[in-house]
Amino acid sequence: MNDYPIMIRDVPEEERPRERLINKGSHSLSNQELLAIILRTGTMNESVLQVAQRLLQHFEGLRLLKNASIEELTAIKGIGTAKAIQILASLELGQRIMQLHPDEKYAIRSPEEGANYVMEELRFLTQEHFVAAYLNTKNEVIHKQTVFIGSLNASIVHPREVFNEAIRRSANSVICFHNHPSGDPSPSREDIEVTKRLAESGRLLGIDLLDHIVIGDKQYVSLKEKGYI
Structure with a gap:
């Protein structure tokens, strides 16, 4: 041998x-x-x-x-x-x-397009990241920002952190994303509470929350499609 x-x-x-x-x-x-x-x-x-x-x-x-x-x-x-x-x-x-995107603005017109926009950025992260994408009237992304890092909680992810930037950027609407490090995008009770609170705040400000998408490992769940917005 x-x-x-x-x-x-x-x-x-x-x-x-x-x-x-x-x-x-x-x-x-x-x-x-x-x-x-x-x-x-x-x-x-x-x-x-x-x-x-x-x-x-x-x-x-x-x-x-x-x-x-x-x-x-x-x-x-x-x-x-x-x-x-x-x-x-x-x-x-x-x-x-x-994570690169073309120079032209990325348009998000469906939950799938939204998930594709952040999937590779978020799906491998070991902590939860809450990200907001700010859109113009054509549903094109004009800015993207990580709002919060850590476990999602309605008392921590405050609407002002999301919508202050929307006002500053003159955004027409917002799409929020966050990842589940487990890889399972099933929304938790906290996810649903945060979504409802953000949607209500957006309506008062005249800035629509178009969706809140939970990102897993090559999977996603749209809380808009689930009826929470």
Whole structure:
């Protein structure tokens, strides 16, 4: 039995991650192979592919890896500070790209369009974020702002925090979003109370609350569709 590790140089050239990316495109690579390219080198006893696989196993895939700290990464054998920085920088760049929107204003005319607008920004967050999107008369987003971070509560998410900015921006309407870190977007009693309070305040000010959308992991619930607005 051969106990020597399989190094990248032992892998046929056409099967190496970099060559596969060049010849077949980045979409054809596994998470392990993409991570191996970022890491560049392995250790004396492991190939870079083996280190990449061990890293993914430790963090149970990309979801937990995304939130890893420098200290957590460097605690893993074969990951020094330089490699940890490369990993975190790559993940952050990918996250920022996912949050980009075209230069023209983004129009929200349905709950699905609203959910798509914030899904990649909110679905992986480990704390609840309450976000307001301010729209003009064409339902185009003119401003987006994180109003509150933490567990949702009607006494904490005050209407003035939402509608002061709407008045300042001369917004015609508002759509609110918040995420459930559990991944389940089913609205809680607090979610419903906050929604009703915001809708009532909006009516008094003449600024419609068009929807309050709860974001889960690739799922959403529109409280407008549920009849709470």
